[in-house]
Amino acid sequence: MIRETYVNALTLLLLVAIPLWAVFMDEPFTITLMTRAAIFAIAAIGLNIALGIGGLVSLGHAVFFGIGGYAMGILAHHAQTYTPLAEWPFLIDGTKSMPLIWLVAIACSALAALVIGALSLRTTGVYFIMITLAFGQMFFFFAISWAEYGGEDGLSIYIRNGFPGLNTLAPIQFYGLCFVLLCLVLLFAWKLSKSPFGLALNAARQAPMRVETVGLDPKRVKLVAFVISGVITGLAGALFADLNRFVSPTMFSWQTSGEIMIFIILGGVGRLFGPVVGALAFVALEHWLGGLSDYWHIYLGLLLLVIVLFGRGGLIGMVSGREAVHD
C-alpha cells in the first residue's frame, strides 16, 4: 500500500511531466488530451464537494457544465459577430476575454445552483438524484430548441478566447492556464474540506440530526456546498468550451452528468485527488480503448464494473487503502 499523499504527489508530477514531455516530443495532441483531463478534473472536483463531502448525489451537474459552456459560447459569439448581447436596459457587448467569461460563467452557475439546489434539497436520496436529473433534462431540451444560439448544432467560436499575456492557441499555454486553475481549485477544495464549513458539511452528510441539534442548519450548509460545487463545475464548462472552441447541448446531457460522476467514482469518492485521478484514467482509457476496436464501449463497461464491484474507494483506494484519519 502506498500512502495517499504519495499517490497525490505522483498525480501532480504526471500533470506536469506529461505535457512537458509532449512539448519536447512535439506531440501536441497529448497536450490536448491532458487539457481535457485537467478540465474534467476541475468539473469533478466541483461535484466532489457536493457529492463526496456533502453526500449530494447530483445527476444534474451537466447543467452547470453547460451553463459555463454557453456563457463562453454566447459572449464570444456576440463578440465575433459584433452584435450586442443586450441593448436594454443598457448596452452589453460580447467579449473574447477569458477572465470576464469566467466571471459570467461563475455568476450564472451560482444563480442556477442556488435555485436548483433550494428546490432539490427538499428531497433526499433517490428523489434527489432524480430531481437533479430532471433539471438537467430541462436545460438540455431548452438548449436544443434555443435556435438563436444554434440549437442542437451548437455554437462554433473560431478562435479561442484570450487571456492577458498568453497565446491561448498554443496548446501548452492553454494547458498551463487550465493546470494553474486546477491547482487553485484543488487548493480551495483541500482548504474547504478542513475548514469549519467543511466540518459542518461532512457532519451534515453523516448525521444531519446532529448538525441540527448543535444549532446549525444542515440544509443551508448543503445548499451552500451545492452552489460552490456548481460554480466550480461551471468554470470547468467555460474552459471545456474554450478547449473545443465549441459549445452544444451535449454539454447539458445526462450522459455528461454521468461522466462527471464516473470520474469521481473511478478515482475515489470524497478523496481530494479522486476526481483528478479519475479524469486522467478516463481520458486515457477513452483514448487507448477507442483505438482497439469499434466496440470499445464493452471494454470500458467491463472495466467500470470491475472497479465498482471489487475496488472499494476507486483507483486511489485500490493503491492506498482506506483513507487516513485526518489530523
Add this chain to the structure above:
Amino acid sequence: MTDPVLKTQGISKSFGALRASRDISIDLFPGEIHAVIGPNGAGKSTLIGQICGTLKPDTGSVQLLGRDVTHETARARARVGLGRTFQISSLAMEDTVLQNALLGALGASGRPWRFWKDALNDKDLRATAEEALLRVGLEGQARMRTAELSHGQRRQLEVAVALTLRPKALVMDEPMAGMGAEGSKRLTGFLDVLRQEAPILLVEHDMDAVFALADRISVLVYGEVIATGTVDEIRSDAAVQEAYLGEDA
C-alpha cells in the same frame, strides 16, 4: 421559588388513532435532575421530540428559559440553550472524536461560514472541544475514529458534544443504555455534578441510576404522566406500582 428552565404545558400529540402524548405538563428547575420513566411505547421519544423541536405538538406549549419556543425549530432551541443527547447514537461515525466535538463548538460559535481556515487549528473551537472531551474523560481518544469507540464511549462523546454548546438545560435520552457497570457508575457521578451547571431531563431505563440521581421522577404510561414526585413518593405510589413497577417485576 425560581422559574423553571424548561417547561411543557399540556402538550398532546396524535399519530392517526394513536395518542402518543396526552396533555403532558412537565418542568425542569435549575440544579435538578428530573427523570422520566415509563414502559416501552409509553411515548417517551415522542415527548423528547416535542421538547427538542423535531415534532410539533398538536396542542399545548413548550417554554425554554421563559420563552415560548413551541413553534421554533430544533436548531433555534439549541441556540437558546437546549442540549440534547440521542438514544441511538447520531455522531459522524467516519470522523474523529475531536471532529465531532469541534462540530459542537462550531455550532456554539454560530460561525460555520468560514471556508479557508483550518478548523483544527482554530484556537477557540479547539479549546471548547478539548475541554468538553476532558470533562467526559475522552481526551485520550480525541484522534480516534468515532466508529472505533466502544458503545459507552460514544455515549460519553454524545454528552461532550452537548456540553460544547454550554447548554442551559439538557435532555438526555437513555445515556446509560449499553454501558457497562463501570461506565454507568462513572457517568452517574458525572451527571451528579453536571446538574449544577445545567439541569437535566433524563429519560432512562436504568433504574439504579434513576433512583441514585433523580430529584424528581415523572412516570409516563400510554402517553400520560400518571405521577410526578420525589424518588420516595414514586416508589410508594400505588398507581405507579400497578402500571409500571408491578408489570416490570
Add this chain to the structure above:
Amino acid sequence: MKLVTMAAVAALTIGLSGAKAEPVKVGMITTLSGGGAGLGIDVRDGFMLAVKQSGNEDLEVVIEDDQRKPDIAVQLADKMIQSEKVDVLTGIIWSNLAMAVVPAATAQGKFYLSPNAGPSVLAGKGCHPNYFNVAWQNDNLHEAAGAYANFAGHKNSFILAPNYPAGKDALTGYKRFYEGDLAGEIYTKLGQTDYAAEIAQIRASGADSVFFFLPGGMGISFLKQYEDSGVDLPVVGPAFSFDQGILQAVGDAALGVINTSQWNKDIDNPTNKAFVDAFQAEYGRLPSLYASQGFDTANLLLSAMAKADVKDADAFREALKAADFSSTRGSFTFGPNHHPIQDIYVREVVKEGDVFTNKIIGTALTSHADAYWSECNM
C-alpha cells in the same frame, strides 16, 4: 497568430516546391459506434472502396470514431491536424459535428471534404475556399420534395420535422419550392418515437399530403405508425428515412412512398453500375446513398491528387474545384460556394425479391444549386 500560420504555410510551400506527388494523408472522422453508426460505416466503406480500387499508394487514410459527440469530433480533428498532420479531413455525418469541426479545420489551412452534412451556414456566410461539399446542401432534398409536391398536384400539405436546426432547415427548404397551402406545421421532439398525436392531427387537418423529415429511427417509427393508423394520404420525404439500411426495418409500411435523393442504385451510368456491383461484392450488402457519397468523395480527392500536389494549396484547390471525376450520380459540378450542382431525383420504394429498395421514377430538380451561394464571399 493568423499571420504567423500563413507565413509558416508559405514557407512550407516554398521549401517543398519541386518535390513531386507528395503522399496525401486523409483524416476521416465519422460515427462508428452507438446509435447512427450505420451511416458512418456506409460512408467509410464507400470511401475505402474507392481508395482500394484506385490502388493509389500515395493516399493514406486515418479513421477515427466520433461517437456522434461534437466535443470528441473536435478533439479528433485537433489530433489529426496536430499529431497525424493530415492534409485533408472528411467523414463527418452530422451537421452539428460539422459545425464544430469544419470552421476550425479550414481556418488552419486544411481541406475539408464533406461526405454528408451540409449546414446552410457553410454554404452561405460561413463558406470557405478549403471546404468542399460532395453530398448536398442540407436543404436540397427538401427543396426537391417541395418541387415534387407541386408536380404531383398537392395543394394542402401537412409538414413536420424535429425541433432542431436541421429540422427547421428542412421545412424551410420544402416551403421554398412548394406552392400550395399548409394544412399544418409541426415540430416534434428530437428523438421522439411515438407519433400517434401528430398522426391524429394529420388525420383531422384535412391535408391532402404529408411531408416529413425524420431521420433514422424517428422515420422508422413514424412510417410504421402512419401505415397502421389507416390515414392514407400520400407521403413525401427526403431520402434520409428511406436509405438501404433503414428500409428493411420499415418493411411494407414504406412501399410506394415517394422520396427525393441525389442518388439511387439504378442511376444509369457505368460508374454507378460498377460501384453498386463492387460494393455488393466487397461488403455483401446493397450500398446506400451515404455509401455513394463516401465513394464520390474519395474519387474527387483522387482526381485532385492526380492533378496537383496537396502541399500547393492553391493548385490543389483548383483541382478539387474542377471536380474532374466520374461521379456515381452522373453529372456533378461545384457551384461558386463549393457545393454541388446536381440533379435530384424522385424515388419510389419498391420490393425486389425480399429486399426493399428504391426505384427512380423521375427528376424533381435539374442541375440544382443551393439557395445560399449568393451569400458566400470567398
Add this chain to the structure above:
Amino acid sequence: MSLILLIEQVLNGLQFGIMLFLMAAGLTLIFGVMGLINLAHGSLYMIGAFCAAAVAAASGSFILGLIAALAGAALAGALVELVVIRRLYDKDHLDQVLATFALILIFSEGTRWIFGSFPLFLNVPEFLSGPVTLPGGIEYPLYRLTLIVIGLLVALGLYLLISKTRLGVQIRAGENDREMIGALGVDIAMLYTIVFALGAALAGLSGALVGAIQSVQVGMGEPVLILAFVVIVIGGIGSIKGALIGAILVGLTDTLGGIFLPEALKLFFDPSTATSIGSSLASMAIYILMAAVLILRPAGLFGARA
C-alpha cells in the same frame, strides 16, 4: 379542435402512459424490494425488442416473438442479477448508478456486435393491423387499443400477484423489512432473482410491443428509461399504484402538451414563434411536472413518507 380529435389524443396519451407503466412497474418493483437503482432497465427493454424481432423474423409469428421477448429478457435479467446485480444490494446508490451505467455500455455495444448497426424489422401482426372505428366515429389503430388492454391486464395481474399470492406476500415483506423475510425462512437470494427477472420480463415485453410500431435499434432503451424514472419518481418509488398513475400522468402531459402548448401560445405570439416556443416547452413539460411534484411532495405522490 374537435371533440373527436381531443378524445383520440387522450387515448394516445393513455396508450403512451400504459406502455411507460410496463417499463416503470419493473423498475419500481426492483427498487422497492431490493433498493436498487437499475439504469440497465432500458437495456432489458432493448433485449426484449431484439429477441422479438429476431424470433418473429425467423418464425414469422409475432406471438412467438413476444414469448421470446419475455423469455429472453427474463433470462438476461436473471443472469445479470446472479452475476452482477446481487453484489450491488448493500452498496450505496452511487455505486449502483455507476455499475448499471457500465451494464448499459456492455449491453448496447454487445447488441450492436451481434445484430449490426442497422435497425431490425418488427411489425404489427396482420390480425392487429389497421384502424378500427370506435363509437363516435373515432378511427383508432387496433394495435394501440390492444396495447392499452394488455397494459391494463398486466397492471391487474401485478395487483393480484402482489396482494393474493405467496410471492406477493414475500415481496411486500421485502419492501417493509428486509431482515424480517429472512427470519420468515424465505430464500432471499432466490426472491431477489425472481423479482429482478420479473421486472426484466416486463421491460422486455414492453420493448417488444413498442418495437412493433417503433424502431428496433441499439440505444432505444435509454430515452424510455429516463421517462420510466420520471414516472416512478412522480408516483413514489416502490409503489405500483404510483407507477400506474404516474405513467398515465406523464403520458397525458407529454401527448397533450405537445399539441396544446403551441396552440395556447398562439394566443400571445405569432404562429411560428408560438410553434417554436411551444415545442420547446412541450419537450420540457414532463420534467417540469416531475420537479413540481417533487417540490410539493418530496417522496412522490404515493411514496412512503420519510
